[in-house]
Amino acid sequence: MLLLSLAAAFTGFWAGHPAYSQQKQSASLTKYVDPFIGTGFHGHVFVGANVPFGAVQLGPSNISQGWDWCSGYHISDSTIVGFQHTHLSGTGIGDLGDISFMPTTGPIKVFKGTAKDMQSGYVSTFSHQQETARPGYYAVQLNRYHIGVRLTTTQRVGFHEYTFPKSDQAHILIDLEEGLGWDTPVKTAIKQVNDTTVTGFRYSKGWAKDQRIYFTAVFSKPIKTFAVYDSTAAKTGMALEGEKVKGVLSFTTTAGEKVYVKVGISPVSTANAMANIKAELPGWNFNQTVATADAAWNKELQKVQLKTTDEDKKRIFYTAFYHTMIAPSTFNDHNGDYWGTDKKVHSKAGFTNLTTFSLWDTYRAANPLYTVLQPERVNDMISSMLAIYQQQGSLPMWHLMGNETNTMVGYSAVPIVVDAYLKGFKGFDAKLAYEAVKATAMRDEMGTKYVKNLGYIPADSTVESVAMGLEYAIDDWSIAQMAKKMGNMADYQYFSKRGKNYQNYFDKQTHFMRGRVSATEWRTPFSPFVSRHRKDDYTEGNAWQYTWLVPQDVEGLIALQGGEQPFIKKLDSLFIAKGSIGAEGSPDISGLIGQYAHGNEPSHHITYLYAYAGQPWKTAEKVRYILKNFYTSKHDGIIGNEDVGQMSSWYVFSALGFYPVNPANGLYVFGSPLFDEVNLKLPGGKTMHMVAHNNTDQNIYIQRIMLNGKSYTKSYISHADLMQGGELVFEMGSKPNLNWGKTLQDRPYSAKP
Secondary structure, three states, X not given: OHHHHHHHHHHHHHOOOHHHOOOOXXXXXXXXXOOOOOOOOOOOOOOOEOOOXXXXXXXXXXXXXXXXXXXXXXXOOOEEOEEEOOOOOOOOOOOOOOOEEEEEEOOOOOOOOOOOOHHHOOOEEOOHHHEEEEOOEEEEEEOOOOEEEEEEEOOOEEEEEEEEOOEEEEEEEEEOOOOOOOOEEEEEEEEEEEOOEEEEEEEEEOOOOOEEEEEEEEEOOOOOEEEEXXXXXXXXXXXXXXXXEEEEEEEEEXXXXXXXXEEEEEOOOHHHHHHHHHHHOOOOOHHHHHHHHHHHHHHHHOOEEEXXXXXXXXXXXXXXXXXXXXXXXXXXXXXXXEXXXXXOXXXXXXXXXXXXXXXXXXXXXXXXXXXXXXXXXXXXXXXXXXXXXXXXXOOOOEEEOOEEOOOOOOOOHHHHHHHHHHOOOOOOOHHHXXXXXXXXXXXXXXXXXXXXXXXOOOOOOOOOHHHHHHHHHHHHHHHHHHHHHOOOHHHHHHHHHHHOHHHHHEEOOOOEEOOEOOOOOEOOOOOOOOOOOOOOOOOOOOHHHHOOOOOOOHHHHHXXXXXXXHHHHHHHHHOOOOOOOOOOOOOOOOOEEOOEEOOOHHXXXXXXXXXXXXOHHHHHHHHHHHHHHOEOOOOOOEOOOOHHHHHHHHHHHHHHOEEOOOOOOOEEEEOOOOOOEEEEEOHHHOEEEEEEEOOOOOOOEEEEEEEOOEEEOOOEEEHHHHHOOEEEEEEEEOOOOOOOOOOHXXXXXXXXX
């Protein structure tokens, strides 16, 4: 019935679009998603089975450790140490990898082994030719044991299928020691409840300092014997608690026998983990669960329908769209219970609690994208952030599994909350939201006391002072807009002034943003090319990249550079400047065009700044180059860390033809639409039908635009107009229309007067 209802919904959605009326719109789009895109180079993407924004990310982890294995998997590797129920996707730090299951045969081994001595442990090799991944599904053959593995999930339950050979020594190892990256166990426990059920928990510390996850595993085949181990030493009994507990379930299997395991996870208790299984996966139909997961992904992917003759571009687009929906991840039980940042259980919350908030990355494009394509989830995201505020006294910075990691700079939840409020989302407490954004900005931590007292952060007081100060200015500007709409003019004036603090980092002699030691002295020596990873005035960047980090007041930045022509000249020079970033530069600085670094987030809005100076055609050139060269369908097809959806959100927006330069003013600046025809499914049964006539790899320049049959001369579109739906028609050409978007009244703006 689910598949039939989805098909009916999609048919109804398309009924009003003649251009598509002859097509069968129930065809699944998941076939275009390739989860292996981004598994090479530094993409760090998750590979495995999950559902959109699910609590479970069930997939393999390699034996290798290191920066390129932050997600546990890299395409260069061919080893597996287990199938774990939590993974990060695209981060620059490794963590999670909780509740590891590994099927084996032969003598019991409970140490995973090493890359140099795999035979001493239980690790197995595999071939990528015998590996399959698609949305909601993963399969692989373990060479060492001749065991076939298939995985799928519901929201909070991992579903394993193991096809064993004939063996009287068939095992399933549950390794609670195993984790990824910085993660190490602190306290673990395992217990056999009956002949088909095992429960336990894993407390660990890592990037997130105090992680707690509970599990209940139900097996389709009665357990023949159960043994417990503290690390590698066997213990007697059916239960064990310790630092590095492991359990081994043994069976006798016939050739080709399938053993199924349902693993519910919970941030609260093993009882809730079992309740999650009963609510989400009461039966044992593996193939139906795969189909249900596929339908869940297809429902999301169908929100964007593309028409193009280039199938490769479809694969890149839908894979990027898929990557935007791995996180934020669900962090509550089916009954609403969750574990808070205050280390307390919060029962039956009235919203879906979420975690994995990589906000310094995602406030730029991923969160604005959610307001367009995931509006039904935005209120839960904001409510989760407000709950964190109530529990820890400030909005989250980089929230992970009930922990504040305090990673990156700025208080980047602020523009996300403000953007949702200004766009009219009503499913959260607006009064509490304003209290939260203001309280977060008025602390005396991480340089904010200097912001309040001096208007800048002295470079000799802390590292990354320029990056901090520029991010704070964006956030403070956002608070000012919320205060204004609420009628709080005193706060509007105060935070507007703080939003101008970026000016205090601008050196009129060099025309770069740089570290200031005092009101009269700059930090020396200075080079705009220098980037010393986490040791200088910038965060994963240099002065070339950070000089443009003023999306909240581009007009003010133009004035600082001396006007439109000097601004354009300086912006042009960014893309051709040559100089070494240095041996100590951040590995995140990748995807270089001159000193523009697309592989890291501070650069993401820069190509669209030309529109503010009346030259949107230059945006088209740069955007099309990036779309073509920095996003491909190969394993190394993402030019930097995926960063929990931000890298892919840039692609999704830009391929559609526009981008949110300012993260909280509700405007999308036009660039160069990639597809001939697009339909966006919007709330309330509305659609935005977008057509790009004469669109080719050469015809990259917008000549003119029609909106609902009328000439539209602006080089941007508002969120309100976009969400009304209708038809947006682009006329494309091979040469720039130098008059399109040139006049002041047609340019994007930072804030209405």
